[in-house]
C-alpha cells in the first residue's frame with residue numbers, strides 16, 4: 001500500500017506549511033511591532049557569519065577547483081579549453097556558489113537554530129520569556145530570520161569570489177591556463193544579472209532556512225530527545241526546499257531577466 | 261475580594277481530558293496550595309492563569325477581567341502583575357545571573373543602569389545570592405537556580421506569585437530555604453498559589469489548600485480541613501483497592 005504513506009507525507013507537508021505560516025504571521029504581527037532589538041540582531045549576524053565563513057570558504061574553493069578539473073578534462077577532448085573560464089564562472093555565479101552556500105547554511109545554521117531554540121523550549125526559557133511579558137517571536141525569531149536573510153547573500157557573494165579564485169588556481173596548475181587570460185575572460189563574460197540571479201535565490205533561501213528552523217525548534221514538546229529529531233528534520237526539510245525552490249527560482253529569474 | 265477566579269475550566273489534549281469543570285478562587289493576600297497527583301493538570305492550570313495555556317471552555321478572571329480571550333500583546337500587562345516561578349528556574353542560559361535579573365527590568369521599565377544594578381544587588385542579597393552576578397546558570401546548583409528564578413520573577417513587584425513545584429528535587433536544606441522565601445514574600449503581602457506535592461511545605465505556608473483530582477477540585481478548605489479530608493480520601497482509595 002503506497003497511498004497511505006504518500007498521504008501521510010502530504011499531511012506532514014501541510015502541517016509544516018501551516019505551522020510555518022502561523023510563524024510568519026506572528027513575525028509580522030508581533031515580531032515587527034515596536035523597535036527591533038538591534039543588539040540581538042548584530043549578535044546573530046556575527047554568530048552566523050563568523051561561525052559559517054570557514055566552512056563556506058572551503059566549500060567554495062573545492063567546488064571551483066573540481067568544476068575546473070571536470071570541465072577541463074571533458075572540454076579538452078574538443079579543444080574547448082578556452083571556454084573554461086566562461087563556463088566555470090557562470091556556473092558558480094548563477095548556480096553552484098549560491099546553492100552550495102545555502103545548503104551548507106541549512107546544515108550549519110539551520111541545525112544550530114533548531115537545536116538552540118528547541119533546548120530553550122525544553123528548559124522552559126521560551127515560556128519564561130512569555131511569562132515575563134516579552135515576546136519570544138521578537139527575542140528569538142526576528143533576530144534569527146533577519147540575520148540569516150542578511151548574512152546568507154553576503155556569504156554567497158564571498159563564496160562566488162572564492163570559488164572563482166579556486167578555479168583560477170587549478171586552471172593554471174592543472175590546465176596551464178594563464179591567470180590573466182582566465183580573469184579577463186571571466187570579467188568579459190559575466191554581467192550583473194548573473195550575479196543577481198544567483199544571490200536573489202539566497203535571499204529566499206535565507207528566509208526559508210530561518211523560518212523552518214525556528215518552527216522546528218519552537219515546536220519541540222517531549223523533551224531533550226526530541227531536540228535531536230527536530231534538528232534533523234529541520235535540516236532535511238530546508239535542504240529539500242532549497243533543491244526544489246532552486247528549480248522554480250531559476251525559472252522565475254530567467255523569466256524576469258528576459259522580460260526586460 | 262477575589263483576585264483570581266477560575267470558573268468551569270475545561271481542558272483536553274487530543275483525546276486526553278485533563279480538566280473537566282475546575283472552579284476555585286484566590287483572595288487578595290492569601291496563599292492557596294494546589295495539590296494533586298502527578299499528571300493531574302496542576303501545571304497546565306497554573307500556566308492558564310497567565311495565558312501560557314488556553315482552556316477549551318471556562319473563564320480565568322484576574323481582577324474581574326477574563327484573560328482567556330486576550331492576545332499575547334494584551335497579556336503583557338497581566339504578566340507584569342502575575343509572576344510565574346518555573347519548576348526548573350527556566351533561567352536564560354546564555355545570560356549571567358545579573359543579565360537574567362535585568363531582563364524584566366529592561367523590558368518593562370526605563371530605569372537607568374545604576375538603579376537596575378541597585379535593585380539586582382538588593383534582590384540577590386535578600387535571597388542569599390550575593391556574589392553570583394557574573395555566574396552563568398549552568399554553574400549554579402539546582403537550588404540556587406530556583407532561587408535566582410524566583411528573584412527574577414518577583415523583581416517587578418508582582419501582585420501575585422505562582423509557584424510550580426518550587427521544592428521538587430531539592431534537598432531538605434534548600435527546601436527549607438525556598439519555604440522561607442515563600443513565607444517572606446507572603447509576609448510582604450503578595451498573593452500566591454503554590455503547586456506542590458510536598459505536603460509538609462503546603463501545610464507550612466498555605467492558608468487554604470485545594471485538591472485537584474479527576475479533573476476537578478475535589479476538596480478545598482483550610483489546612484486542618486484538608487488534612488482531615490485527605491486522610492479520608494486516602495482511606496477511601498485503600499478500601500476501594502481491598503474490596
Ligand SMILES: Nc1ncnc2c1ncn2[C@@H]1O[C@H](COP(=O)(O)OP(=O)(O)O)[C@@H](O)[C@H]1O
Pocket residue numbers: 221273278296297298299300301302303304305
Ligand atoms: N502541550 C501538551 N500536549 C499534550 N499533552 C499535554 C501537554 N501539556 C500537558 N499535557 C498533559 O496534560 C496532563 C497534565 O499535565 P501537567 O499539568 O503538567 O501535570 P502536573 O499535575 O503533573 O503538573 C499530563 O497528562 C500531560 O501529559
Ligand SMILES: [Mg+2]
Pocket residue numbers: 302303304424425
Ligand atoms: Mg507539573
